[in-house]
Amino acid sequence: MTFTALLLLCLPCLSLVSGNYNSPPSVPRHYNTHKMPYVTTKDGTEIYYKDWGNPAGQPVVFSHGWPLNSDNWENQMFFLGSEGYRVIAHDRRGHGRSSQPWTGNDMDTYADDLLVLFEHLDIKNVTMVGHSTGGGEVARFLGRHGTSRVSKAVLVSSVPPIMVQSASNPEGLPISVFDNFREEMRKNRAQFFLDVPTGPFFGFNRPNATVSQGLIDSWWQQGMQAGFINSYECIKAFSETNFTADLQSLDIPVLVVHGTDDQIVPIVDSAYIAIKLLKHGTLKVYQDAPHAIPNILVDRLNQDLLEFIKS
């Protein structure tokens, strides 16, 4: 077959590409759907991340809760990815598919790791979304690195401003609660990581709950994938870090979503205080909702995220 004949045969395809169909946006160089994507931080820790959806869409970056990983955001990532957004989520150091360093298991380092990812992907105009510990990571990231790349933030069932009880935080949970977490982990981490999702995390210990064994198993699997020291030290990071100044410094709109039946991060010591510290905060209280809003109130959270990002 001659070159001209080949060209003629292919003409219909060319017109398809240029005309009757929306050609996909150009794909950034780093975007590789075949390799497991990692970035390496200053101390050599490898951070795994997912980069889904429309590579040219506005970016939404998700930070997961303790002791989970980016898988826990898949309902929101699938939804917003299908709405045309670029949806990105990493596994925090020591969690999921990231390395398990013995050091740096604290909020400042978590925030610095996330900055490495932001710079690697060179993303701007980002909406950051954090759940629980991830909400602390979002607050510390913004307090420590500023909002130049970020236009909005969402804190879902999040730990800020500070969980642990003290003279200046009387509504907080006593340190004995977190010491007990550590003790349970030390005795039998596998059993503790079964008891948390079977009980308070999803609200499955409530009489009228619809229990999902799949969610319990997924939580356990993600939890056990995290390193021991990493999930152990993260308890201090999420309970004792004071995010008050981070929240006060924020000059961007922040949506705060929290359930009144959150048995992990009680709303009285978190969202109700956080909203007073934020300059441009909006509080959405989910009546009777448990801690696991991203898993239990999927459609409601998805709609609230979409509305907030578009607003």
Ligand SMILES: *[C@@H]1O[C@H](CO)[C@@H](O)[C@H](O)[C@H]1NC(C)=O
């Ligand atoms: C950020 O994205 C929104 C929504 O796509 C757009 O309206 C806005 O102009 C963008 N802002 C900047 C600074 O790029």
Ligand SMILES: *[C@@H]1O[C@H](CO)[C@@H](O)[C@H](O)[C@H]1NC(C)=O
């Ligand atoms: C569970 O029961 C309580 C008390 O009757 C009620 O307030 C709440 O709305 C119920 N929750 C669900 C998810 O049905």
Ligand SMILES: *[C@@H]1O[C@H](CO)[C@@H](O)[C@H](O)[C@H]1NC(C)=O
């Ligand atoms: C948290 O930090 C703020 C100042 O940023 C301080 O006023 C407050 O006392 C601190 N709270 C606790 C419990 O350490």
